[in-house]
Amino acid sequence: MYIQQLYTNCLSEAAYYIESDGEVAIIDPLRDVEAYLNLAAERKASIKYIFETHFHADFISGHLDLSKITGAPIIYGPGTQTAFPVTVARDGQQFQLGKLTIEVMHTPGHTLESSCYLLRDEKGAPHAVFTGDTLFVGDVGRPDLFSGSLSKEELAGLLYDSLHLKLATLPDQVLVYPAHGPGSSCGKNLGPQTFSTIGEQKASNYALKQQDKEGFIKAVTDGLSAPPQYFPINARINKEGYTELDKVMEKGMQPISVASLKELLGKDGIVLLDTRPSHVFTEGFIPSAISIGLEGRFAEWAGSLLPFNQPIVLVTEEGKEKESLIRLTRVGFENVIGYLEGGYEAWRKAGEAFDLVIDVEADELAMDLPHDDKLLLLDVRKPAEFGDGHIVGAVNIPLAEMNDPASLSTIDEEHNVYVHCAGGYRSVIAASLLKRQGFHNLRNIVGGWNAIKEQKGIPVEKEGAVLN
Structure with missing residues (x-):
């Protein structure tokens, strides 16, 4: 038996490779x-099955x-x-993988088709369960994502049954391998680990400790923030299909x-995406470019802020063109039409106009606050x-x-905006969006809240209580 978790940090996503006797799931x-494919080739094994726990909303499968x-x-x-051929398994159906068995556990709640996969060892004993978005470490999947006409409360009720009648009945030592880790928007507050055991989750997971269904429904539905706007798009793509990655x-x-880029930028609808690090972007960029640096939760913010129906041109660090494109395809973008040859440096060498965002330290903000009556503090957390x-x-x-004009109604062109x-x-992403919308009196506070809260002379508060 060989199991490997393949974890992608910027999406908080875990895929799994399971192997026995040269057969892989x-x-x-x-x-x-x-x-x-590379892992299977290295281990001289062949991929026999592809299991999907549900229609993913946060990435393209x-x-x-x-x-x-x-x-x-x-x-x-x-x-x-689905709109393409799949095997729709029965609840309890088993699939042989070498000397192992993978058993389907239908666990609706996060979505209606959500299923977990129980891995049984050579003796048939439960060894690990791959829980998708049904059970996370410290959390459960949110029940408000794209399952027909059911309300989130109705789905939460189904989730309660799935957890308590199926997953919680497994032996405590069974390993729990979820589809996501900390930072994912598929739950409310996932724990820091990316795997656990049934026993650990029964003892510590707030949702599994809810003994009655009514309390569980309230616990998992309270405090849900709006899901990222690209979630329904990705769920639809995963259900209906997509263009082959090689063609994209x-x-x-x-x-x-x-x-050629100058000609393109003269046309309506072109999106210029700059994937260089945020601290590099502020020092100089092509006017109208949107900054989403590869160093952060790149794909998630691209999916949340960029249009899917408009052509995209990339500006990247040298050698980062392919990575930028691949990470965009992970959340469904298929309309990237190319990248600026030579990057931003080529643009500057050609003598073309450029823009920048002024960076200020927290101590500079402390000095400016008492003296600038046009200063507006914009917190984008x-x-x-x-x-x-x-x-x-x-x-x-x-x-x-930030793309909603109504949200920006509190800002006018006379403000000196410190973001x-x-x-x-x-x-920095926010500053680039504001620049595109005509706001140019901008300052980016380096280090953000982490630096601000340590700086003397800046009054801060928590829920109305002044802290200093």
């Missing part, structure tokens, strides 16, 4: 499937491309309907000269982060809402 693969390359069937749980890569890996502590008088517009997030990544 892949669970919840990402769209770029090379890692699974690699099920179609991996199935085409390997001939392995795509297996979903009961009730699944061929289209997107086209070099575009400075002269999530509401929960803002409520946990913020500068007195700051305006909270979460980054996910920050927690550490500096999201604030």
